[in-house]
Amino acid sequence: MSFKDKDSIIKSVPQTGFFGHPKGLFTLFFTEFWERFSYYGMRAILLYYMYYELSKGGLGIDQATAASIMAIYGSLVYMSGIIGGWIADRLFGTTRTVFYGGILIMLGHIVLSFPGSVTALFISMGLIVIGTGLLKPNVSSIVGDLYSDEDTRRDSGFSIFYMGINLGGLLAPLIIGTVGQEYNFHLGFGLAAVGMLLGLIVFMVTKKKNLGLAGSHVPNPLTQEEKKRTFTIIGIGALAIIVLGAISISTGFLTIDRFIFLISILGIVIPTLYFIFMYRSPKTTEVERSRLIAYIPLFIAAMMFWAIQEQGSIILATYADQRTDLHFAGMEIKSSWFQSLNPLFIVFLAPVFAWLWVKLGNSQPSTPKKFSLGLFFAGLSFIVMIVPAYMNGTDSLVSPIWLVISFFLVVLGELCLSPVGLSATTKLAPAAFSAQTMSLWFLSNASAQAINAQIVKLYKPETEIIYFGVIGAISILLGAILYWMSPKIQTFMKGVR
Template sequence: MSDYNKLKIVESVPQKGFFGHPKGLFTLFFTEFWERFSYYGMRAILVFYMYYEVSKGGLGIDETTALAIMSIYGSLVYMSGIIGGWLADRIFGMSRAIFYGGILIMLGHIVLAIPGSISMFFLSMVLIVLGTGLLKPNVSSVVGEIYSEEDHRRDSGFSIFYMGINLGGFLAPLIVGEVGMKHDFHLGFGIAAVGMFFGLLLFVLTKKKNLGLAGTIVPNPLSPTEKKKVYSYIGLGAVLLAIILVITIQMGLLTINAFINIVGILGILIPTFYFIVMYKSEKTTAVERSRIIAYIPLFIASVMFWAIQEQGSTILASYADKRTQLEFAGLSISPAWFQSLNPLFIIILAPVFAWLWMKLGNRQPSIPKKFSLALLFAGLSFLVILLPAYFGGTDSLVSPVWLVLSYFIVVIGELCLSPVGLSATTKLAPAAFSAQTMSLWFLSSAAAQAINAQIVRFYTPETEMVYFGVIGCVAILLSIVLFALSPKIQGFMKGVR
């Protein structure tokens, strides 16, 4: 997108009206709030729905397989962001991508809300994966569009936006988790569908007034001839994929384990391919190529961080269900409620971090150093959760305080990485790949969860200490390496801080 269009977009957005930030931040804040409410509400009960027995309202899937499916599902959700980013950059813009994505997500949750078979379950997953791929990267990219590149409010704005994400993530497990775990899983999924409907309604009603031109300009549009070719390729590809799926499933070649392995490979190959394409593109300038080089170690650090953080909905969810004392201080705790801890701590701490970065100004740590701190805290969060087994063995139930402490520590790291990473991505992105680079940022989570799908099978009560200890120590070691390389990485950023 040209500098002229960027300026034109910023001028079209009311620059005051939401806590000293552009008015459009209100629309994006609450759209993402409701989308995250629906997603995290569904996710809080999904793994339990998969491995609980049919007599308890679940699907009766083997627990290890259910944990792997959960990781693969999370990987595909973020992997599909590449498709959403490309469609926004080349065909219909970010605003329409957000709208179409919200509709698909809502339909996916409606399918989950209807009692059915495993086939219905996988259909809902396809809808939610595609919908989130359209909505998630593009709503974050539009946040970047409503600020000028020199606007000092930018990092603070992303922190506020991130708080909105987590406000939805905090409320959803409490509400959906309570209904889904204690009453009916399908009713819980229905509440998630209603949440997405509210998000769509708010976006449609307020976008014109608050967002101006943000999200409406296609940065790198296809020509009419190119569009015809693309539509033909998409149609042909869909038909071929359907044929391949039918044949391989009938022949017994495409099993759940085989699919998990395929996604694991794609989780590494796709971001690698994207880095190469952006770096070699004729539309990428010399300065932008240098910034892409700087982005690579940040991406690797992000993969390591999310590999730990995302296990909050898999390994730690199982830990809450099987290893934690759920009768505590006179309360009966639902295992789904622990999913609210991460967003709760972010809601509390996000304003503190937003204020801290604003207060420090040019004295704040560089982006690479913030990422190294994130890895340090992620590693420590896993070292903390191995302590109960060290002191009391793996046979007895442990106090929920250990889980609370682990979630708290990883959140400190998350606030050093996630909102900072969103902001850094909008700054380091090549102009011709703006939405797609945001999709690439989310691919770090896709890669992390694709890796998780492979390693969760090594977790058992007997291997608990080794599992948490090895992963935690690797994260801390990578943190030290990244901190040492920070000045060199900063140099490749060409003025971006």
Template sequence: MSDINRQKIADSVPQKGFFGHPKGLFTLFFTEFWERFSYYGMRAILIYYMYYEVSKGGLGLEESTALAIMSIYGSLVYMSGVIGGWLADRVFGTSRALFYGGILIMIGHIVLSLPGDLTMLFISMVFIVIGTGLLKPNVSSVVGDMYSPEDNRRDAGFSIFYMGINLGAFISPLIVGEVSKTSFHLGFGIAALGMLLGLIVFAVTKKKNLGLAGTYVPNPLSPAEKKKVSLIVGISVVALAVILGTTIPAGIFTLDVFITLVGIFGITIPTLYFIVMYRSPKTTATERSRIIAYIPLFIASVMFWAIQEQGSTILAVYADKRTDLEFAGITISPAWFQSLNPLFIIVLAPLFAWIWVKLGDRQPSVPKKFALSLLFAGLSFLVILLPAYFGGEDALVNPLWLVLSYFIVVIGELLLSPVGLSATTKLAPAAFSAQTMSLWFLSSAAAQAINAQIVKFYTDKTEMMYFGVIGGVAILLSLILFMLAPKIQVFMKGVR
């Protein structure tokens, strides 16, 4: 899309009305606030719902199975963003994509709010995975549409929008976690209500606030392409139905097989992305060098998210079973710990932004920031070793140890996540700029696909070894990346 068209879209949006930003930022801030409220509220209690006994309102799954499903869930959510971005670019436009996605997410949470079995859980997961894939990547695109190419408010606008994400993620575990003490299904119902409120905000205010933002289809399918895509999708759906219809009853396609397949896809898809971009005739020699530099950064990102994402799996179980939940005269819900990550981001993000501005050219290079992020990720797991080492493996742990672990990993996240987004835009080949951003998010998908394979090794007896080995590997990779940083910087060809 040309800058002229971008300017036309920006001109259609009322440019004053929300903290000095386009009026549409109000619409998108609260749409994403409620979507994240919905998603993180559901995620805060889902692991407990899966492994709690049926008598306690859960599904009674084995803990290792529940942990693997949770990891696969997260992996598929990130993978689906690639499909959601393609549909927005070629079929719906971003505005419709995010609205349809919100509806699917709400349906998924409604399914969870109804008493059911494992089948109902998987049905809800399909709705939420597809819905999040449609909504999550596209709502950010609409934010960008509201600003003209020369508008210097853009970065500040995204910062305000990012605050909405974290506020929703902070509040929801506190509310849903408390409600779920009465009933898991009531907690999921609250999550569904949150998504409904987001849809209402979007539907009521979009026409007045968003103008043309998100309404266009950047690269629409031609009639011939529509026929071809429809044929491919139709054949794929029929083939998938036949395969599943024959292999599931025969006991060939099991949950373990599915988890293994997602793990394979989680590694294979990013690998193919790198090969295609590197070998493309549209990629220049300088861009190929930058792709080489991006590979160790991608691997570091996978390692970091493999630890960070265990905050909603392994550490959630740790909060439930190993932590003393009677603290300062109150009974803590284990789901409340899920609010720590967004809380610390809200508090620390402005500080980090100030530090980078203050340091200017003296700040660490991108590879060194990634190395430091891995160091903090590893330390966040090693911290969990200390209470068991000093107090024994059977004693309940002071909740402040868990708070400290979350705090340390957030420091690593702020060294990696915003830096990685910025580096991706700079290192991406011109012909693959959007796809490279999808590749960045696939590092989270790959991390959780790997987690689905390794969380099964976590038990009460292996706790210290589990945290020690993973934390130690992260610190070792940190040291290797730090030593390779100057060489990586050379391959980045001037990008800092």
């Protein structure tokens, strides 16, 4: 995008009107708020819907398989962002891509809002995976289009936008979770569809007035010849996948377990190929190659962290449902409510951490050391879950306070690692691959959940101490190794702190 194009976009956006920020931030804040409301609300009850018996309104899927499906689902959501970025860059621009993504997400929730089979579940997941891939990365990109590169409000704008994400994630389990568990799962999924519909309405009604030209630019459009060739390849590839899938499923070769295993393998292979491609590219300089080497241990650390953090909606959700005393302080708690703890703690603690890093200035820990702190807190969040099982065994229900402590600790780790990881990615990325390196960062979460799909099968109440203990200890050990290696990693970062 030329400076002239960027200047035209900035001039087309009303620059005040939402807490001193461009009016377009209102549109994007509430679009993302409702999208996250729908996604996290659905996710708060999805695991229970899968493994609850038919008599309780569920699908009766084996609990271990349901846990693996949840992990693969999360992995595919993050992988699909690569497709969404390409479609926005080469075909539609970010605004149209966001709209199409919202439509697919809403359709996915609508499919789940009606009683159906496992087939309907997978159709719904497919629609939401593709829709989220189209919407999630691109709505964030439009936020950047609202500000000039010199605008000092940019970081504050992203902070406000991030707050919208967490507010949606905070309220969704309390509302959709309650409706889904108290009344009917399908009614809960229907509320998620309504949430996405509200987001689309906000987006379409306010887009023209508030966003101006933001998101309308196609950075690297396909030529007519490229479109013809690309669509032909995509069509042939899609047809081949459909035919092979139909044959494999009908013959019994492609089972749920084999599909999960395939995605688990891809979760390792795809980022590995990314690293190799960027490192060997002639567009990557020697300094950038050194920084890519420094990025590898950070990527591995991020995978370990997300492998624990993302189990909050799988293993800890199961723990809340089956191992926790849901009567506390004279009230009955819904197991889905615990999914609100992560965004709740982030809303309160994110400003504290932002202030802390500014206050410490040059005395703050280096990026690798912050990552090691993230791993330490993540590991500790699992280690603490050993205590109730060690004290009282696994046959009795435990206080919900243990889950609160676990979620609190992992959020401390998240605030040490996640925003720092985003910042480090922008600094360490080769200039020719800045956008793709950001995609690589999000793949750390996809890879973690792909690996989780195999790990979560091992959890049972009788293996609880070993499960939490081993995973927690590995995270703390990796954190210690990373801390020890941090001076060496810092030298490979070539001046980036």
